Amino acid sequence: MKLICTQDNFKKAIYNTERIVSKQNTLPILNNILFEAKKGFLVLSATNLEMGAQVKVGVKVEKEGKITIPAKIISSFSNNLPQGDNVLIESVEQGIKIKSGSFKAIIKGVSADDFPLIPKKSSEYLLNINSIDLKNILSKEMVSVAQNEARQELTGINLILSQKEIFFASTDSFRLSESRISINKENINKEVFEAYINKKDSIIIPFGTLNEVMRIISNNEECDVKITIESGQIFFEIEETKIVSRLINGKYPEYKHIMPKDYKTRVVLEKSVFQNAVKMANIFASGKSGEISIKIDSGAKKIFIGASSAETGENSTELKFDVSGPSQEVILNSKYLLDGINSISTSKVAFLMNSESTPIALKEINEQTGEVLHDFTYIVMPIKN
Amino acid sequence: MKLICTQDNFKKAIYNTERIVSKQNTLPILNNILFEAKKGFLVLSATNLEMGAQVKVGVKVEKEGKITIPAKIISSFSNNLPQGDNVLIESVEQGIKIKSGSFKAIIKGVSADDFPLIPKKSSEYLLNINSIDLKNILSKEMVSVAQNEARQELTGINLILSQKEIFFASTDSFRLSESRISINKENINKEVFEAYINKKDSIIIPFGTLNEVMRIISNNEECDVKITIESGQIFFEIEETKIVSRLINGKYPEYKHIMPKDYKTRVVLEKSVFQNAVKMANIFASGKSGEISIKIDSGAKKIFIGASSAETGENSTELKFDVSGPSQEVILNSKYLLDGINSISTSKVAFLMNSESTPIALKEINEQTGEVLHDFTYIVMPIKN
Numbered sequence: 179m180k181l182i183c184t185q186d187n188f189k190k191a192i193y194n195t196e197r198i199v200s201k202q203n204t205l206p207i208l209n210n211i212l213f214e215a216k217k218g219f220l221v222l223s224a225t226n227l228e229m230g231a232q233v234k235v236g237v238k239v240e241k242e243g244k245i246t247i248p249a250k251i252i253s254s255f256s257n258n259l260p261q262g263d264n265v266l267i268e269s270v271e272q273g274i275k276i277k278s279g280s281f282k283a284i285i286k287g288v289s290a291d292d293f294p295l296i297p298k299k300s301s302e303y304l305l306n307i308n309s310i311d312l313k314n315i316l317s318k319e320m321v322s323v324a325q326n327e328a329r330q331e332l333t334g335i336n337l338i339l340s341q342k343e344i345f346f347a348s349t350d351s352f353r354l355s356e357s358r359i360s361i362n363k364e365n366i367n368k369e370v371f372e373a374y375i376n377k378k379d380s381i382i383i384p385f386g387t388l389n390e391v392m393r394i395i396s397n398n399e400e401c402d403v404k405i406t407i408e409s410g411q412i413f414f415e416i417e418e419t420k421i422v423s424r425l426i427n428g429k430y431p432e433y434k435h436i437m438p439k440d441y442k443t444r445v446v447l448e449k450s451v452f453q454n455a456v457k458m459a460n461i462f463a464s465g466k467s468g469e470i471s472i473k474i475d476s477g478a479k480k481i482f483i484g485a486s487s488a489e490t491g492e493n494s495t496e497l498k499f500d501v502s503g504p505s506q507e508v509i510l511n512s513k514y515l516l517d518g519i520n521s522i523s524t525s526k527v528a529f530l531m532n533s534e535s536t537p538i539a540l541k542e543i544n545e546q547t548g549e550v551l552h553d554f555t556y557i558v559m560p561i562k563n
Numbered sequence: 564m565k566l567i568c569t570q571d572n573f574k575k576a577i578y579n580t581e582r583i584v585s586k587q588n589t590l591p592i593l594n595n596i597l598f599e600a601k602k603g604f605l606v607l608s609a610t611n612l613e614m615g616a617q618v619k620v621g622v623k624v625e626k627e628g629k630i631t632i633p634a635k636i637i638s639s640f641s642n643n644l645p646q647g648d649n650v651l652i653e654s655v656e657q658g659i660k661i662k663s664g665s666f667k668a669i670i671k672g673v674s675a676d677d678f679p680l681i682p683k684k685s686s687e688y689l690l691n692i693n694s695i696d697l698k699n700i701l702s703k704e705m706v707s708v709a710q711n712e713a714r715q716e717l718t719g720i721n722l723i724l725s726q727k728e729i730f731f732a733s734t735d736s737f738r739l740s741e742s743r744i745s746i747n748k749e750n751i752n753k754e755v756f757e758a759y760i761n762k763k764d765s766i767i768i769p770f771g772t773l774n775e776v777m778r779i780i781s782n783n784e785e786c787d788v789k790i791t792i793e794s795g796q797i798f799f800e801i802e803e804t805k806i807v808s809r810l811i812n813g814k815y816p817e818y819k820h821i822m823p824k825d826y827k828t829r830v831v832l833e834k835s836v837f838q839n840a841v842k843m844a845n846i847f848a849s850g851k852s853g854e855i856s857i858k859i860d861s862g863a864k865k866i867f868i869g870a871s872s873a874e875t876g877e878n879s880t881e882l883k884f885d886v887s888g889p890s891q892e893v894i895l896n897s898k899y900l901l902d903g904i905n906s907i908s909t910s911k912v913a914f915l916m917n918s919e920s921t922p923i924a925l926k927e928i929n930e931q932t933g934e935v936l937h938d939f940t941y942i943v944m945p946i947k948n
Binding site for chain 2: 251254273285286454457462491492495
């Protein structure tokens, strides 16, 4: 193997593969990145057997070949390269010789023969989502994913395809985040899509996979992300980077029926003011569940947000805002409420509720018209007194 | 107690006292901040028995009084207050009622009767150092302080007063940082100074105390910091904030004799290029001590910085720079060397050495004249082969 690569391409290829290596020592080769130089391309691959990544960049190949190199060493080397010079890579007896500007190194490697194959998709892509839209959705959905592994199916994000919309949902059974985007001709590959939704319309994608997808699209210019689902696996194509991951087995809970269709009481609040009031109440919130109380006074058009504990004292913040519907009072977990407010991307937030014992909802508000938007819904179950 | 305070004054007073509370539960009152309203001032005090802080701010006192309030609660409350409204504080049966804008709370407190006295100084100040200068010095000196408590005297910074200069020094016995500032009329209170240096000229200030001083001056506008030393204690006055701390008992090592007077070989390097080369070598550095080699070739005016290990491979970075004196080679601990380079505040750094077995030094370079500056010296002991 002998090749010359631009530094930008080299750094990006390393960045997009380096974290998808195994953290376990049972198969040491999985700590490595596979380097393959072939027909004008350098292909880097990494896998932890649950998820794999492959990046293909155009390079000047002087001699074809392949080898695996420890991800930790090559990524440290890449991170410390100052901007500029091209990167020269050449096979040597024990590994590779790598050179860029005044920096040169020999990094020991392992033969590529035992490196596992990264699965390849056989069909065309199914969906096509703009990377900024996908990032926006994932950042909201990752909040409610269960950390506890007791219920495997809740440790991922649920994706539901229908004829008109795609839904993303996550829940740890205390709160739920749901995002939706409309389907149009540009979003889907019609033929594959029709065949697909007749077979299966709901899958669960592991949190770790989406975390890696987020990381890669955040480091990339705006682009289309192509998604394919086949044989219990999901494939993402983010320009020259391909990610493949197993899906989570199991049935995602039928959450739709717990989401209220209508809400009796609606308050529209400034997001930052609401955040501050909840944080302040959290100081005085008692118990592990951090109970805070929200009291809506319809007549006075006021909201009181507060908490009290035997040890620290008590607080109450009085906010004057537009209220419609009857007066209400509810007790909520301050962390869950705050996570929801933080997920809102508009400057105002709608706080919606029916009673002290039914789920409350947060939604976004159209900045121009002031209307409630329905593309994102955050649901929290109240704490019963 | 009843008073009105501007929010800025309130936040600053809390910020400058909140961290100086005890982390131990043996005396619960030491988790609290003492509030005293008297004659147009609110005085906040905190202590952990090793160190104490006191902040005095002008307020409108409507009723005098005092009480202690948990630091954790009052600082969370203060941090979450949005900018603006004044803060109203009033005693209530169990503690204080506090109100600012739409936020109000009752925070439970404990009687002030059992709160320990914060020691007061009896003499005039000894030194007067500009806060920016002091911050600059402390940020360099805190790097080499011993983390290990085996030798108590190395866990602080040594301060030595002489007729012409003040020296600050720290060492963990592997490397040493020394800063000096000249004494002029503005720096010292002559009478106190003369009396002082006849008695004692070397003290050891605990790291934790200087860490707190750093934090307070970093959050403050440029000002003079007045320092007094008496009865085994050191007093700092940073505008309205007073810090008092015990000194560390023991004799600081006589480090001056290990500092070379002259150096045979001198290289002047770009700080950022040097940093990069050391970081790169660190990837390949072997063993716990992270050994890297620095080879100076006088004839070719080149420096080679590299490392090698049996597991990972080897590297070498070739830098072309101005060298004076004979060729040299030395093996250093990469972390200690990097800490030293990071401490340099000029864009160029002098690397000075005599032999492979004597201490190497880093010094700053005057940006205009290119001369080596002697106000800061960082010394590292080489690793012997």
